[in-house]
Amino acid sequence: MHRRSRRIATTAFAVVLAATPVACSGGSSRVPADAATPGAEPLISGAHPARPEDYPKPSVAPPCDPRESLTPPATLPAPGRMPAGSTMDAIHRRGHLIVGVDQNTRFFGELDRRTGLIKGFDIEMAKALARAIFGDTDDARIRYKVITQAQRPEVLRSGEVDVVIDTMTITCERRREVAFSSDYYTDGQRxxxxxxxxxxxxxxxxxxxxxxxxxxxxxxxxxxxxxxxxxxxxxxxxxxxxxxxxxxxxxxxxxxxxxxxxxxxxxxxxxxxxxxxDEPHGMAFPLPHQDFVRFANGLLERMKRDGSWQRLYDTWLGGPLGPQPPPRASYAG
The missing domain is CATH 3.40.190.10 (Periplasmic binding protein-like II)
Structure with missing residues (x-):
């Protein structure tokens, strides 16, 4: 195996989070037995030639506009006063928002091992969503569930989380499984x-x-x-x-x-x-929670108008990616 003298990315071996309300889940970095060449050293990273199960299921979704989401309400309800019987009301009565996030993605969701907290652009989006529901910035209002990218649809279908905010690209196929907000960040693969x-x-x-x-x-x-x-x-x-x-x-x-x-x-x-x-990114919700999607879209529209989206982008992403305006939303229904 070819070895280099570089420092290995230690965040790949993150330990259990401490001093923050985070529920950890994720896969092992061990190499599957069938991925190793007989007699060769196991790969340190756990990387293996992609197998059929590593790919999403083949798409059977009809063509769509992935950026198209549900029309937001004309006016957002005041924090702490969610509409009776709504998804947001149930979250408010529970007392906290449960968010699926990553802890290994610099700029978006990364564990700060000095503080035990996760930080990044996606984490700030989660905080904004919680503030819109509860009206305060108390970190106790959010429970972070650390997930792998492959687990994102699964934790939404099972109801383990209220929302996934984890650099999730909106696609026509994924829209068959989960509901997406409007595009809150656009990128492309390199x-x-x-x-x-x-x-x-x-x-x-x-x-x-x-x-x-x-x-x-x-x-x-x-x-x-x-x-x-x-x-x-x-x-x-x-x-x-x-x-x-x-x-x-x-x-x-x-x-x-x-x-x-x-x-x-x-x-x-x-x-x-x-x-x-061309990859628009959205907050992802369980399919039945369309009222929560509309609420999130209203919040995103407000953040674009009041400049808070731009401030978050400039703080977390402007340096590595350069200037970018807020993505334009498209609504139907």
Missing amino acids: VLVRTDSGVEGLPDLRGKRVCTVRGTTSIVFLRDDPAGVLPYAVENWTDCLVALQQGEVDAVSTTSALLRGLQAQDSDTKVVGPAFS
């Missing part, structure tokens, strides 16, 4: 490589090992792209960085912001090539 690789884009990786997270839109793009790369799958994005650092893969591919987060953890890497996908 490639992260070692600075000495000579790679300038996805076409240079034909026949090469490219890491991404199982169950994502990113792994589907890699499988279907004519560049002819070899997709490798892991549970978490930091596992991909470890795989790249250890020479277990030749590149990592996902949206620009996620790659910039990995790059920030290793100065010997770089993001290359133009974006080769």
